[in-house]
Amino acid sequence: MRSQGIVVEFAGEEFAVAPGSSFTVGREGDLSIDDNLFLHRHFLTFEHVEGLWLLSNVGSRLAATVTDSGSRVQAWLAPGARLPIVFETTTVIFSAGPTTYELTVHADQPTFHETPRFDDADGLSTIGDVPLTVSQRLMILALAEPVLRREGAGMSDLPTSAQAAARLGWTLTRFNRKLDNVCDKLDRIGVPGMRGGARSYATNRRVRLVEHAVAARLVTRDDLSMLDDQPDDPNDGESAAEDNA
Template identity: 80%
Template structure:
């Protein structure tokens, strides 16, 4: 491997790969090197990738949107707000962000990462948690109903998220029950410091759903393997077997 090959990054999106060479500034947005989508909610220039004194940096050059950045194992997660930048130190870095109702995911691969994971992953005890906050079954399937389009997508790309009404119908729930579960989950995440769970009066209803999906995917709170739970929940709701009195406090 030559020095140039070792220093280069590769950006993967929707089955395509883009090389980023040292000395160049790679732009992601409606326009630029990676023109993602003709989505008016998305900035023309949203993210940039460049090598500064031997260190690769991901910068948010937009004015409104933020991105969730995580390592491939979902163990490290950062919130990249407008004007912020982060070093790209992992072999594989996932970048997840939303513009309007659409959620996007791209992956950045480094040939010679600065950080190498030498610790084996912790044993999975089967309990989904965010910090010290456990997720109940109903909270988990509520998140699954919102994240289903992203989880069913093959690789990186874009997905349209369902509305609360569509997600409630997917589960066989009433909209009132769904919104109560959504409120509880967002409150729990907000209390442990997950950003973006609260917002202004006009934007709160939409923003909390897309931000919840971003966080859930990045933190691996739900995975593709969990998707069969959606059909089980829907069928149980139709038979009246689900526990409507579950305590989500």
């Protein structure tokens, strides 16, 4: 009989976890990720319960995005929540301060197996029913570039809005307008973390956008060439005067 274990992969290291044991991820634990004071000492735990591996968020502030390898299923794991690991390969993305982390979990005996993916060929990138213009994709790429250029699971620091705007040769005003538009679109279709509030900060919205965009494959490494050879955007709707504002 095959093992019911899992393997947690981070930054090129693999950690085998057998049924009957638990595995903790955080600033301390079985996987001590980083000396990042924004990260909980104990953040995520993997436990084998009644034949299923469960991923639990034992932190008090941070959340994680959990997706299958094909980005067909995506879950928001809030503090105190838990969910089963049912796919052969599961990706866990989360941010603490300006740093984004990615874990990959491999299951020996997954409950579900992936089916072939069929992509629309209409020339527009979509999340649900939300179309994105070329310039909106460029904005996301400028924020997600460090994550996309990273080899395999690990960590990366996200740029500030000013740094991302400079990467594109845009004014900060234009960049923030694009960021507002995309976050509003995603908020309307129910993506959590896109709208600010009394206890939210600008950094939180940027990192949450990157988490979702990478997990949903809204942008991929293959798109990075757009940053150096920015295509015209007939759907942008901005005048030259607005661009230079």
